[in-house]
Amino acid sequence: MDGDELPFEMGIAVYAKGTNKFEFDPVLLDSGYDPIWDAIREEAKLEAEKEPILSSFLYAGILAHECLEQALGFVLANRLQNPTLLATQLLDIFNGVMMHDKGIHRSIRHDIQAFKDRDPACLSYSSAILHLKGYHALQAHRVAHKLWNQGRTLLALALQSRISEVFGIDIHPAAKIGEGILLDHGTGVVIGETAVIGNRVSILHGVTLGGTGKETGDRHPKIGEGALLGACVTVLGNISIGAGAMVAAGSLVLKDVPPHSVVAGNPAKLIRVIDEQDPSLAMKYDAAKEFFRHVADGYKAAISNGQSVSSEKGHTNSTT
Numbered sequence: 001m002d003g004d005e006l007p008f009e010m011g012i013a014v015y016a017k018g019t020n021k022f023e024f025d026p027v028l029l030d031s032g033y034d035p036i037w038d039a040i041r042e043e044a045k046l047e048a049e050k051e052p053i054l055s056s057f058l059y060a061g062i063l064a065h066e067c068l069e070q071a072l073g074f075v076l077a078n079r080l081q082n083p084t085l086l087a088t089q090l091l092d093i094f095n096g097v098m099m100h101d102k103g104i105h106r107s108i109r110h111d112i113q114a115f116k117d118r119d120p121a122c123l124s125y126s127s128a129i130l131h132l133k134g135y136h137a138l139q140a141h142r143v144a145h146k147l148w149n150q151g152r153t154l155l156a157l158a159l160q161s162r163i164s165e166v167f168g169i170d171i172h173p174a175a176k177i178g179e180g181i182l183l184d185h186g187t188g189v190v191i192g193e194t195a196v197i198g199n200r201v202s203i204l205h206g207v208t209l210g211g212t213g214k215e216t217g218d219r220h221p222k223i224g225e226g227a228l229l230g231a232c233v234t235v236l237g238n239i240s241i242g243a244g245a246m247v248a249a250g251s252l253v254l255k256d257v258p259p260h261s262v263v264a265g266n267p268a269k270l271i272r273v274i275d276e277q278d279p280s281l282a283m284k285y286d287a288a289k290e291f292f293r294h295v296a297d298g299y300k301a302a303i304s305n306g307q308s309v310s311s312e313k314g315h316t317n318s319t320t
Helices: 035-050 052-063 068-080 087-098 102-118 125-131 133-149 153-167 289-304
Strands: 208-210 234-236 261-265 268-273 307-310 315-318
Touching: 035 052, 035 068, 035 102, 035 125, 052 068, 052 125, 068 087, 068 102, 068 125, 068 133, 068 153, 087 102, 087 133, 102 125, 102 133, 125 133, 133 153
Parallel strands: 208 234
Antiparallel strands: 261 268, 307 315
């Protein structure tokens, strides 16, 4: 994570395989062996043969480049450009950071593997680098974060602004984000300045990691490794989501969540403990389905008996 204190593994591993946990190849990028980049190029060649009308697009985005960093920089620069922040300027910025930062070399490969493994809509590595805005926003943030740490705060904030405008994903450049991250769809995701996200976390659309008011200092959530945040989850304040925890879609979290547990509701409450080490890898969104079915059945039964339901007290009260 380009120098921040969320180490993945020692060495510059080139990619992660499997769906249960990361397994690291012992080879280094310096050796010239990069299986993800090789796979991206092969996919682009096949796609160009199948869809000739896209051959120029595939050549410009992938085949014209010597490495993943150059290709990704080109794609991001062209997506984020505007009349006053030119693609050529952005390309220099992205290449200047990504080509020389071994932490980013590692992160962009772990992230693309996460998209390929966990997002069924991601059909290939090349589709992630060319089309998926969650991946694009995440990698652009990594560059902005590096610039922020270098003291180039104005440029980092300019990048944040463009990322938010183009992708609809607002990540403060100071936020610390680990490796092997999935931003599934990504639309509406907001991540605050002092938020910290561990490795192997999966985040769906509409998630907010925010503060609780006008307080300053360390005021945003900390997300443990392997956690899964469902669609439209809101986590507020300097609280912790434990490693391997799962937060059900639409939940509002205001208190710490224990590791390897499922929480749901508004406000979120503990549903059960889970055995999975990293639910973010399994991507089972319906883990709280039985709980909500039980709640719904109880509600229907109470209504049919002419009673009102008190969700706070956990019992029914007579309406008379």
